[in-house]
Amino acid sequence: MDAMDHDSGELQEVSAAEIKSFFESAPPLKDGDEINKKLKEFVERNSSATAPRVVCVTSGGTTVPLEQQCVRFIDNFSSGHRGAASTEYFLKAGYSVIFLYRSGSCQPYCSSLPDDPLLECFDISDDSNIQVRQSHAEVVKRVISEHHAAVSGGYLLKLPFTTIFEYLQILRLVALSLSCLGPCAMFYLAAAVSDFYVPWETMTVHKIQSRSGPLDMRLAQAPKMLSVLRKEWAPVAFCISFKLETDSKILVEKADMALKKYDMHMVLANELSTRKEEVIVVSKSGKTVVRKDKAQPCVDVESPLIELVVDRHSTYIKHSGDGTETTRREEDEILVS
Ligand code: 9Z3
Numbered sequence: 234m235d236a237m238d239h240d241s242g243e244l245q246e247v248s249a250a251e252i253k254s255f256f257e258s259a260p261p262l263k264d265g266d267e268i269n270k271k272l273k274e275f276v277e278r279n280s281s282a283t284a285p286r287v288v289c290v291t292s293g294g295t296t297v298p299l300e301q302q303c304v305r306f307i308d309n310f311s312s313g314h315r316g317a318a319s320t321e322y323f324l325k326a327g328y329s330v331i332f333l334y335r336s337g338s339c340q341p342y343c344s345s346l347p348d349d350p351l352l353e354c355f356d357i358s359d360d361s362n363i364q365v366r367q368s369h370a371e372v373v374k375r376v377i378s379e380h381h382a383a384v385s386g387g388y389l390l391k392l393p394f395t396t397i398f399e400y401l402q403i404l405r406l407v408a409l410s411l412s413c414l415g416p417c418a419m420f421y422l423a424a425a426v427s428d429f430y431v432p433w434e435t436m437t438v439h440k441i442q443s444r445s446g447p448l449d450m451r452l453a454q455a456p457k458m459l460s461v462l463r464k465e466w467a468p469v470a471f472c473i474s475f476k477l478e479t480d481s482k483i484l485v486e487k488a489d490m491a492l493k494k495y496d497m498h499m500v501l502a503n504e505l506s507t508r509k510e511e512v513i514v515v516s517k518s519g520k521t522v523v524r525k526d527k528a529q530p531c532v533d534v535e536s537p538l539i540e541l542v543v544d545r546h547s548t549y550i551k552h553s554g555d556g557t558e559t560t561r562r563e564e565d566e567i568l569v570s
Contacts, residue, residue: 251456256405258433259398260301268392268403272331272410275390279329285417286328286546289407291424292316293335295397299431299450304440306396311425313338315475315508315535319421320389322539329388331407333400333424336393342380345372397430401458408466416553418470419546420462423501425477430455459495469553471546473499476515477508488515499545501538512538516545 262268279285293313296306317339320330324341332341347353347369354369365373383389392407394400411418429452441448459474474497476488481504488502492515502513512534514521523541525534 252458252461255432255456256402259402260433262399262402265402265406268406269410271390271392272406275329275331275387276410276413278387280414285414286419287331287411287414287417288323288328288419288421289331289333289404289411290316290320290323290421291333291400291404291426292320293338294425295335295400295427296395297427297430297452298396298398298436300440301433301436301438302440307427307429309425309427310505311335311338313340314344316421316423317341318344318533318535319423319539322533322535323421323543324383324388326539326543328419328543330383330390331411332389332391333403333407334391334393335424336395340380340391341383341389342376346376397427397455398433400424400426404458404462405466408462408470411470412467415469416471416550418467419542420467420470420472420474421542422459422472422474426455428455429453457495459491459497463496471498471549473497473501473542476500476502477505478502479505485513485515485520488513492516498549499542510534514538514541 276287279287292311293316294309294311296308299305299307313335316332316334318341320332320341323330330341334340343350350369350373354366354373355363356366358364380389384391392403394403408420431450432453435453459472463472472495474491474495476484476491478484478487484502484504488500491497492500498516500515502515503511510525512523514523521541523534523538526532526537
């Protein structure tokens, strides 16, 4: 999900015209008004707190439709585990969370459930009622009560997306509605967003026909929204993006480039194969490796990671407005204690 121009080695420049044309040509959100209403209520409720902390966690992969009446699409590997687990830790740390997730991807509090919870956790009793199997009763009770407490308490707002068009439009709505929270708002952009897409106006309306022979398609470069998010949509919010690579040799360098290019506060760099064990936190103050503690297999790497992120966000809030920055240089390793 990389926006590198491989010939020049330069990260892609996004023009305002490209962004404008992306949004103007994208199919309008079906439920845009409803989403805006939910966001307004959520932000109003949360901004009345003494020290409101709201994070938008994006999660899962975006699809790239190949036809307007979509039969085929390009997808990616992202399961949404990172976003779902991070959401739980943010809620635990006292944040309210807008969880912008790919439909059907991992959900907060659900990681301990079996693959098909409905079929595996429930039974039909003698009197034809549905009941939880004894073997799963404890986990089902915990999942439902924790999830219910977050949603009905007004701390968790879940917004689904599927396509790259939906994702970027909803992200813009979220960013604009959170801008009133200034430095107390955070963006934690863990979603795997496609770098390539088919612009809506160039897309064929109906199913691509196989009789036309081998498919030859040109994908356009998706505009990187990170700079617009930082410069226009929510200029004071604390912004964290992710960098994913499969080649460890270029990972940190690429994360560092993204940090500077998009003026991120932190870039969390991870490798595809080790992403559940290790994340490298890259920021102006240096590089920190956060590792999952092998001695505690049940504790995700997201636990120490969110602890560190929350700490940095607190420092950012404290210093916002006084023009100071943290200059701490670290090369340490953080383990779950
Ligand atoms: C990540 O790097 C996430 O950590 C993962 C999490 C997608 C690897 P899972 O969903 O995996 O738990 O299975 N997300 C961002 C990847 C990305 O698209 N980054 C862009 C880039 O690398 C920047 S926006 O250029």
